[in-house]
Amino acid sequence: MPEMPEVETVRRGLQQQIVGKKIEKVDIRYPNLITGDTADFVDTVTGATFISVNRRAKFLELNLDTGLTIISHLRMEGKYKVSKDQSAIDKHSHAIFYLDSGEMLIYNDVRKFGRMQLWKTSDLSDNPSIKKLGPEPLSDDFKLSILYPRVIKHRKDIKTVLLDQSVISGLGNIYVDEVLWKSKINPLAKANELSESDVQKIMDTSNEEMEVAIKSGGSTIRSYVDSTGHKGNMQDLLQVYGKEGTPCPRCGTDIEKIKVNGRGTHFCPNCQK
Structure with a gap:
């Protein structure tokens, strides 16, 4: 999507x-x-x-x-x-x-x-x-005082919470995996157990990831093209999504793929304990 x-x-x-x-x-x-x-x-x-x-x-x-x-x-x-x-x-x-x-x-x-x-x-x-949409990255409402209470009220895993568009909007499966890897947070971590520092990391990396992805024209994983018919280039910069079985760019441990609430999820079992 x-x-x-x-x-x-x-x-x-x-x-x-x-x-x-x-x-x-x-x-x-x-x-x-x-x-x-x-x-x-x-x-x-x-x-x-x-x-x-x-x-x-x-x-x-x-x-x-x-x-x-x-x-x-x-x-x-x-x-x-x-x-x-x-x-x-x-x-x-x-x-x-x-x-x-x-x-x-x-x-x-x-x-x-x-x-x-x-x-x-x-x-x-x-x-x-x-x-019903929550604040989105790079917007004025995307700040800790608004996001932290939205996140920690959930007892679900953080991967599922970040995919909930009523909590944070705009992120999907690809970028949530990337954001959690860069934040060194396990996708199965319970949202209500995260600290303010953890949520701030998620926010900062979300902003950074969106800026880079927009500059790159988005990710073409399957069929996405823009309105001029051009593919995006962000897929060439992805660190964990679709990289199962390859070394983590940060520590060298093989990237794993699991299912989280039915969604394919990529993470490093060493960096994201």
Whole structure:
């Protein structure tokens, strides 16, 4: 699933590619993509102009000049591309926005898990999906006084807690493994037993990891590409994710892979005791 760095990379691309362009026609080929009435969605956005593209955690916010926002979640394999070439449309193209520039904003999703929803821009913070999100790295709310109480109230393992988007948003399986390795914290450690120093380490490394990942264009582990069709480079900088059986870059102990709450989890059994 695209995580915060990947979605931010897509956002930056779309900001350059679609802002200022008017939607002349919309073709929704998979109605379940739309949360709400599909016909109403099409009628409402037709004629509107994109004025900005924002992001909240893993959600894209495509803002229109009508005071409405298309909230888009890519889920597992959703991706956007902008093209004038009709051959860019394939069987996995589930939403096509025809723009007055002669281009098409195409949403592709092999697994069909992604969703779009219209919402009033001024009330985005009240959207049920947005409202429940916790603070995200690199934001003003990402500080110890807010995060520490959120983390230690849980008796679950810290890996599961960090994947809970209501505690900290934007992090997924890849970056949680990386953050815990850099913080020298075992993924099975109980969240309610962590010290303030432990949580501060998690916060600091989360900020550092997100900055590097965004600069690298995100991680392309399977199918992720940005809105221009380019893969990310962060996968080349990962230290533990997908590295089971190889030496830990810090101590040389073989990286292990276990299941934590059903999620594949990579860690160093020596550094992260």
